Amino acid sequence: MKKSLQDRLNALARNLKNPAKPRNLVTRSGARVRGIHxxxxxxxxxxxxxxxERTLIQVLDASAAxxxxxxxxxxxxxxxxTGSFLxxxxxxxxxxxxxxxVIECKPLEVLRQVETRVKHCAxxxxxxxxxxxxxxxxxxxxPSAAVMNNIRDLSAPGGPVQYPRLKREEDRRQIAIHRPATFRKSGCPRRRSIRGGCPRSRPAAL
Structure with missing residues (x-):
């Protein structure tokens, strides 16, 4: 049976010393925002x-990958x-x-600090x-403007749940390019039917 992502992370926590529940969200005097997507x-x-973090979650949520x-x-x-840390x-x-x-969001100046480098290496x-x-x-x-447009499309009321708009447009373009020539033509085939006439069939549809 295939394990979910949460199951794999829980297994990772158990393999370490003391598995624990995720910590509560924190703020610092209003300097940090918090919420739920x-x-x-x-x-x-x-x-x-x-x-x-919110933008990253939105981008990943909108990605077909x-x-x-x-x-x-x-x-x-x-x-x-020298010990351990949570x-x-x-x-x-x-x-x-x-x-x-596993993705960690931090300001660039924090990522360059020696203490951060040591922890992140571990x-x-x-x-x-x-x-x-x-x-x-x-x-x-x-993220780019195109990615943000896809996010807005997905979050809009009645918006698509499947691929973002640009991905769907690219899919349609690729289908049109690689569609067999038989399906791009309408009308009767050039060869005659066994009855000597042209069969009254509708053009094939995708």
Missing amino acids: SSRRFPTPLPWETPE TAELLSQPAQLEIPTE YTPDVAVQWTNGSIW ISMQLLSFDIRFVELPNEAQ
């Missing part, structure tokens, strides 16, 4: 702590040479190819041993 594709509510998506999924105890991933995503990424090594990739995403990285 409700997805049309995934049943689990997706909490976020910062605007950057996303198979499963979780935020604040589990609290992990990461062992180091770590809660911002976002965990499983792609359609089966690979899993997290990356631990996750890599479970075939999970650790990815740092600077807050300064922002």
